[in-house]
Amino acid sequence: MKIRTVLFTLLFVALLVGNASAQGLTVDIHGPGQRKVNLVMLPPRGLSAAAVPGMAKNFEELVRTDLRFMPFLNLMPASAVPGGDPSKGVTAEDINFRPLQLARIDLTMTTGWDGNRLEARVYETFSGRRVVGKAYDDLTDAALPDVADRFCSLLMEALTGKKGFFTSPIAFVRRVGEAKELFTVLPQGRALTQITSLGGFNLGPDWSKDGNQIVFTHLNQERHSLGIWDRRTGEARLYREGLGNTVISPAFTPEGDIAVTLNKTGSADIYMLDKGFRPKGTIASSGFIDVSPAFDSTGRNMAFTSGRFGGPQIFVLNRDTGEVKRVTFVGGYNTSPTLSPDSRYVVFSRQTPSGHRIFIIELATGQERQISFGPGNDEDPAFGPEGYYVAFTSNRNGQYRIYLTTRHGDEPILVPTGPGDATSPAWNTAAGGE
Structure with a gap:
């Protein structure tokens, strides 16, 4: 009897986890007291052996400014990850999600640069699923604020079902x-x-x-x-x-x-x-x-x-x-x-x-x-x-x-x-x- 109960419990939990992974991480902004979602931004990386341009830091600061408008997000420092940066690149295959999971981080953002081309992604740490991914070509310093705003709007829509207001005057x-x-x-x-x-x-x-x-x-x-x-x-x-x-x-x-x-x-x-x-x-x-x-x-x-x-x-x-x-x-x-x-x-x-x-x-x-x-x-x-x-x-x-x-x-x-x-x-x- 006890064995059957344990097996049933394990099966039930497995189904719940599977369903959660299939549905993906979402945030309910309709009800009060929504849970905080921990997000970390990993250091920018160069793509195809390219050097990381100076505008990478500016883009990161612009994104941080936008993310603070989302009260359901808690921006975690990279130093919170045990052992430091757990990635070798910017795709899910390049990231060891285990240290991120141990640090209770829900979302991981990566940015990859090839000259003035940017690839920005956000992943769920517990499933490895890509929540948002977008590439931007021919970037200039003047265009960075608009790109950061549009990317954060996509992230908000992916998490809440509602587009962000970042480009709304x-x-x-x-x-x-x-x-x-x-x-x-x-x-x-x-x-x-x-x-x-x-x-x-x-x-x-x-x-x-x-x-x-x-x-x-x-x-x-x-x-x-x-x-x-x-x-x-x-x-x-x-x-x-x-x-x-x-x-x-x-x-x-x-x-x-x-x-x-x-x-x-x-x-x-x-x-x-x-x-x-x-x-x-x-x-x-x-x-x-x-x-x-x-x-x-x-x-x-x-x-x-x-x-x-x-x-x-x-x-x-x-x-x-x-x-x-x-x-x-x-x-x-x-x-x-x-x-x-x-x-x-x-x-x-x-x-x-x-x-x-x-x-x-x-x-x-x-x-x-x-x-x-x-x-x-x-x-x-x-x-x-x-x-x-x-x-x-x-x-x-x-x-x-x-x-x-x-x-x-x-x-x-x-x-x-x-x-x-x-x-x-x-x-x-x-x-x-x-």
Whole structure:
């Protein structure tokens, strides 16, 4: 009886191990408390007797910068491997995985160089399976950041099923003298670019689904205007005709239309605009203040803020049925909602006794969770393209800056945005990939 039990147990364990190897290592980013995955980067190697170029070290540092944005990865030093570098080359056949397994390392990254050609790979240490492999030709120092970003995006997609955000720029508002202008920047702080020089206040940017335009509000001493910046031309144009004196929180629908709050009848309602940027009817109207429209990836659902029951609360409109559902019931001041692309979550800002904080609510269950904890004020949350990362504004260090966290509330990371207060992040959800 005992022999049969032992044999059955061994068979069961063998099946589990076999299935795990077949499925490969994955990371569940949908639930809180995801496990940490240990990754080590082995020293770069020359291919075909080639010398390792100087850009190899730069590439390694760029990858390290990107990997720190993945809270489920724990970057281990090569010195943690017993006996040092256990490889003779860059392929699985060249690596002795046993010391890596003993060091509890889950993933091993190798880089091989032949002049300006790079082969980058990541392997599972317990199966030897290649998780990611990619070759890049004709590399230059200037191209290295983009290559590192794209490779890390592939790695994130392989582990989580979601593409990384590393090549997805963030639009934001930054003070320039007495004005507030729009800028874009990659999350790592690269490619920082001022895209408007209009003077006045340029506020509330939102990207079109294809990433080619940004809509915003322009304020000067005379009136509000609707602003459209075109990425292809680099120009920003202002529209005023038929919009009235109030233009607040414009947002693109996935179809390329624009929803915006206007005051046409004595109350602030959300209107849809036609192709000439003129109002063609309301999409949310209550006789009170309705602002901050935000859409999921299908455009069927729109989150917004409304004062229809007193203080500002978050609501979601089903555009197919016209049903409006209130989703926040705690607190008297909930604003700035953003829907996740899959419409599972709304992230928003709530005023609490200790300041404004970022909260997230799961629409199917109504369960909500605080994901930022100050100090100072945390405001203006925006989902990333994968619905996992959240950008937000905070003055926790005395000046308003932009930070990244995840929908599980992982430790925030500062986005370098240059001098001046930086607020109102909006993510380009069209970028990313190889």
